[in-house]
Amino acid sequence: MKLQFTLNGERLELDVEPLRRLLDVVRDDLALTGTKEGCGEGECGACSVLVDGVVVNSCLVPASQVDGCEVVTIEGAGFERVRQCFLEQGAAQCGICTPGMIVMTRAWAERCRREGREPGLDDARTALAGNLCRCTGYGAILRAALDAAKERP
Amino acid sequence: MARVVGSRLARPDGPGKVAGTTRYVADLHFAGEWVGGTVRANVARGLLEAIERDAAFDFTRVVVVGPQDVPGANVIEMLTLDQPALASREIEHFGEPLLLVAAPDEATLQAALAALRPRITPLEPVFDPRASTKVFKEIRIEKGDVESALAGATRTFEGEYESASQEQLYIEPQGVIALPPDENGVVTVHGSLQCPYYVQKTLVRALGLPAEKVRVVQEATGGGFGGKEDYPSILATHAALLARKAGRPVRMIYDRHEDLAFTPKRHPSRVRIRSGVDGEGRLLALDIDVLFDGGAYTTLSPVVLSRGCIHAAGPYRCEHVRIHGRAVATNHVPYGAFRGFGAPQTCFAIERHMDHIAAELGLHPFELRRRNALRLGDRTATGQLLKESVGAQAVLERIAQRTHIDTHPWRAPKTTRKRRGLGMSFFFHGAGFTGAGETMLHARIALELDAEGRALVRSASTEFGQGTETLFKAIAAEALGCEPDDVLVAQPDTHAVPNSGPTVASRTCMIVGGVLARAGRELAARIGGNGPFRERARAFVRSGGDSRVEATYQTPAGLEWDDKAYRGDAYPAYGWAADVAEVEVDLDTFDVRVVRFWSAVDCGTAIQPQLVVGQFEGGSLQAVGFAQLEVVTTRDGRFQQDRMATCIIPTALDAPDFTTDLVEVPFSGGPFGAKGVGEMPMDGGAPAVLAAIEDALGLHVTRIPATPEHLLELWLAAHPEERL
Numbered sequence: 005m006k007l008q009f010t011l012n013g014e015r016l017e018l019d020v021e022p023l024r025r026l027l028d029v030v031r032d033d034l035a036l037t038g039t040k041e042g043c044g045e046g047e048c049g050a051c052s053v054l055v056d057g058v059v060v061n062s063c064l065v066p067a068s069q070v071d072g073c074e075v076v077t078i079e080g081a082g083f084e085r086v087r088q089c090f091l092e093q094g095a096a097q098c099g100i101c102t103p104g105m106i107v108m109t110r111a112w113a114e115r116c117r118r119e120g121r122e123p124g125l126d127d128a129r130t131a132l133a134g135n136l137c138r139c140t141g142y143g144a145i146l147r148a149a150l151d152a153a154k155e156r157p
Numbered sequence: 158m159a160r161v162v163g164s165r166l167a168r169p170d171g172p173g174k175v176a177g178t179t180r181y182v183a184d185l186h187f188a189g190e191w192v193g194g195t196v197r198a199n200v201a202r203g204l205l206e207a208i209e210r211d212a213a214f215d216f217t218r219v220v221v222v223g224p225q226d227v228p229g230a231n232v233i234e235m236l237t238l239d240q241p242a243l244a245s246r247e248i249e250h251f252g253e254p255l256l257l258v259a260a261p262d263e264a265t266l267q268a269a270l271a272a273l274r275p276r277i278t279p280l281e282p283v284f285d286p287r288a289s290t291k292v293f294k295e296i297r298i299e300k301g302d303v304e305s306a307l308a309g310a311t312r313t314f315e316g317e318y319e320s321a322s323q324e325q326l327y328i329e330p331q332g333v334i335a336l337p338p339d340e341n342g343v344v345t346v347h348g349s350l351q352c353p354y355y356v357q358k359t360l361v362r363a364l365g366l367p368a369e370k371v372r373v374v375q376e377a378t379g380g381g382f383g384g385k386e387d388y389p390s391i392l393a394t395h396a397a398l399l400a401r402k403a404g405r406p407v408r409m410i411y412d413r414h415e416d417l418a419f420t421p422k423r424h425p426s427r428v429r430i431r432s433g434v435d436g437e438g439r440l441l442a443l444d445i446d447v448l449f450d451g452g453a454y455t456t457l458s459p460v461v462l463s464r465g466c467i468h469a470a471g472p473y474r475c476e477h478v479r480i481h482g483r484a485v486a487t488n489h490v491p492y493g494a495f496r497g498f499g500a501p502q503t504c505f506a507i508e509r510h511m512d513h514i515a516a517e518l519g520l521h522p523f524e525l526r527r528r529n530a531l532r533l534g535d536r537t538a539t540g541q542l543l544k545e546s547v548g549a550q551a552v553l554e555r556i557a558q559r560t561h562i563d564t565h566p567w568r569a570p571k572t573t574r575k576r577r578g579l580g581m582s583f584f585f586h587g588a589g590f591t592g593a594g595e596t597m598l599h600a601r602i603a604l605e606l607d608a609e610g611r612a613l614v615r616s617a618s619t620e621f622g623q624g625t626e627t628l629f630k631a632i633a634a635e636a637l638g639c640e641p642d643d644v645l646v647a648q649p650d651t652h653a654v655p656n657s658g659p660t661v662a663s664r665t666c667m668i669v670g671g672v673l674a675r676a677g678r679e680l681a682a683r684i685g686g687n688g689p690f691r692e693r694a695r696a697f698v699r700s701g702g703d704s705r706v707e708a709t710y711q712t713p714a715g716l717e718w719d720d721k722a723y724r725g726d727a728y729p730a731y732g733w734a735a736d737v738a739e740v741e742v743d744l745d746t747f748d749v750r751v752v753r754f755w756s757a758v759d760c761g762t763a764i765q766p767q768l769v770v771g772q773f774e775g776g777s778l779q780a781v782g783f784a785q786l787e788v789v790t791t792r793d794g795r796f797q798q799d800r801m802a803t804c805i806i807p808t809a810l811d812a813p814d815f816t817t818d819l820v821e822v823p824f825s826g827g828p829f830g831a832k833g834v835g836e837m838p839m840d841g842g843a844p845a846v847l848a849a850i851e852d853a854l855g856l857h858v859t860r861i862p863a864t865p866e867h868l869l870e871l872w873l874a875a876h877p878e879e880r881l
């Protein structure tokens with residue numbers, strides 16, 4: 005099929021199999037390898053990307069579903085603040101979960117801001133519960149997420 | 158005064174990782190590459206009769222590699238040579254590799270794999286290690302006269318402890334890409350791996366090539382935890398065999414299923430302890446029997462057993478000790494290295510046993526440990542005299558200050574349906590290879606200056622999340638007297654770095670870092686002078702000075718080890734730590750939530766404290782998972798948790814709040830006083846959680862994982878009135 009969508013602010017038109025995984029479109033067809041594959045079955049969150057502002061596991065999304073949508077991967081704009089918080093807290097160890105974590109953290113931080121909610125630790129745990137990390141014990145990641153969600157002074 | 162040691166450097170690998178630009182092996186592509194796959198045995202034990210080819214598939218579209226295509230020896234060289242690269246007749250475990258296939262694309266590969274059907278005559282497999290007749294390794298440690306001491310003890314105790322296997326579950330699955338021989342006949346493998354020179358050694362034997370014709374390059378590695386210590390040697394051999402025959406690059410990136418189903422995990426264990434104490438609860442005798450299921454091939458089982466046995470008596474003084482350990486063969490998928498390397502299993506056993514003694518004596522578990530803790534001048538189970546850097550009492554004091562575990566009324570009766578409990582563990586962990594291992598390995602590194610006056614560290618020690626690069630930057634900068642930004646760390650590549658040994662055994666900081674510090678001081682002395690380092694270094698290079706230092710490990714004076722008797726200085730130094738866990742157990746569901754977790758840690762000088770904390774938080778959560786959440790079971794020799802959906806590890810919701818206190822007791826033999834820390838956190842978490850469960854429920858649980866089902870069963874046995 006002809007797939008039209010916006011990727012990281014750029015309008016694209018591709019010829020793809022409708023059932024091809026969004027993850028493969030991004031990683032293999034478009035060579036954006038920041039999005040990772042940890043399980044291929046929706047369990048680890050390493051493949052998280054934003055579709056119209058909502059986090060999805062790109063390993064579970066067929067390409068046809070993003071037709072006309074706005075897709076943002078870790079290579080896109082708007083991650084600067086979250087990245088900085090992850091760096092400051094040393095929240096990336098091996099780094100394989102990091103792009104997915106950052107995508108999820110950004111979505112959560114934006115939601116907190118939008119809803120005028122005070123970001124809390126339990127809330128952050130729930131928000132990040134679909135993103136697995138085996139290195140950090142989540143301590144540094146949660147600290148980074150809280151930093152990121154707090155309004156800039 | 159230290160400038161860089163103890164500071165908090167920005168991780169050099171940080172920016173690429175948060176931007177998503179760091180390239181892992183699956184992110185790399187080579188022109189003309191094909192994909193590789195494996196035909197595996199579908200029984201746990203048997204005789205391979207034939208591999209039938211489905212005539213409907215056109216095999217000219219693919220390349221197939223069998224045992225006859227192995228140009229060197231058809232073996233995977235690890236500690237022994239018992240494991241074939243491809244089985245040709247005897248099948249020893251489910252999923253054993255039989256044939257390899259390379260194809261231009263994934264669909265063709267899958268079709269080819271489906272068209273190759275092994276015909277195997279099944280044989281009776283052995284799954285129970287107690288029934289095994291084949292012993293990979295047996296160890297006996299003897300000190301004093303255990304039987305007389307037990308006979309003379311005021312009280313004696315017995316216990317049996319079991320732990321199941323555990324999956325490393327690095328988030329990046331195993332993967333390599335092998336290139337065919339280049340114009341110079343050099344075969345190159347790029348991979349996600351911990352030990353480039355281990356992989357090279359295996360390839361040399363299987364390909365029948367000299368070492369200089371085999372190049373192994375470590376790419377950014379998404380976690381290892383021991384799981385990428387041994388298995389990459391197998392995967393690299395397979396990919397290289399395919400690349401050689403196909404004459405093109407071959408990528409073998411396992412999907413999660415293949416990784417979970419066929420790569421090694423932690424050794425299941427059974428430990429029996431008999432102990433005797435005097436009237437004050439002092440340990441007089443320990444008689445410990447350790448049994449590890451090694452799985453189908455030797456792999457690393459002998460050294461895993463060794464570390465397990467040496468740590469089996471815990472950080473306790475005891476005059477009369479007998480430790481008998483065996484790692485035996487079964488028809489399980491081979492077990493291998495996982496952070497802690499045998500010690501988490503035996504540490505779990507001795508710590509549970511100490512809680513058992515405490516409860517029986519009516520003595521507080523903290524007090525029992527304080528009384529028995531090893532001190533400076535004591536001897537360990539192997540007879541090692543502890544001459545310095547013993548943080549045992551210091552970590553106990555600190556954990557008590559922080560948590561008041563020492564006055565917590567342990568096992569006090571409780572009545573609520575949700576019960577809180579607090580429990581502790583106390584443990585030590587030897588840094589570096591066991592015994593004469595480091596002397597034999599002879600770790601080498603190189604430090605050299607470039608024309609810009611920057612220092613380049615060349616070593617085979619790999620970064621896979623722990624912070625190796627940051628650590629080496631800090632050590633080199635401190636030793637050279639330069640800024641951390643003046644130090645670069647080379648990518649581990651067997652054609653470009655000397656062999657500093659594998660990145661395992663909590664050895665990178667103390668052993669390799671120690672060699673690096675020495676090289677740094679020597680280079681600094683050569684450069685000489687005062688003022689900004691870069692200028693001096695540039696001038697030194699311009700003046701034609703010898704700007705490359707190679708340094709090798711030197712065994713500290715006075716270290717002695719008798720490998721036959723298993724006596725002597727097992728490790729140059731030990732890290733010491735105590736954990737306290739707080740749990741909440743729901744009596745309706747028997748769900749255990751670990752709420753808070755404290756550690757007090759002596760790993761000597763913390764070169765980069767935030768890295769130590771990162772290691773402790775991450776390792777402790779793995780241990781918390783090991784205690785009660787992570788389940789690995791087998792049926793007919795197959796791992797039943799062979800998908801991410803069923804192979805559960807802790808999420809952010811399962812993680813407690815961590816508090817890690819560093820109590821630094823420097824070691825004169827380590828760089829700037831540092832010891833090792835990587836594996837240690839894995840030792841203490843499980844027993845601390847089980848002790849907290851015991852506090853909450855009054856149940857002495859001796860088996861992990863302590864799943865809700867297991868707790869319910871024990872609870873109902875203790876409270877028959879609650880049976881429906």
Ligand code: FES
Pocket residue numbers: 040041042043044045046047048049050051052061062063064
């Ligand atoms: S790769 Fe998509 S959730 Fe794991």
Ligand code: FES
Pocket residue numbers: 095096097098099100101102136137138139140328379380622
């Ligand atoms: S940093 Fe390694 S998995 Fe999260």
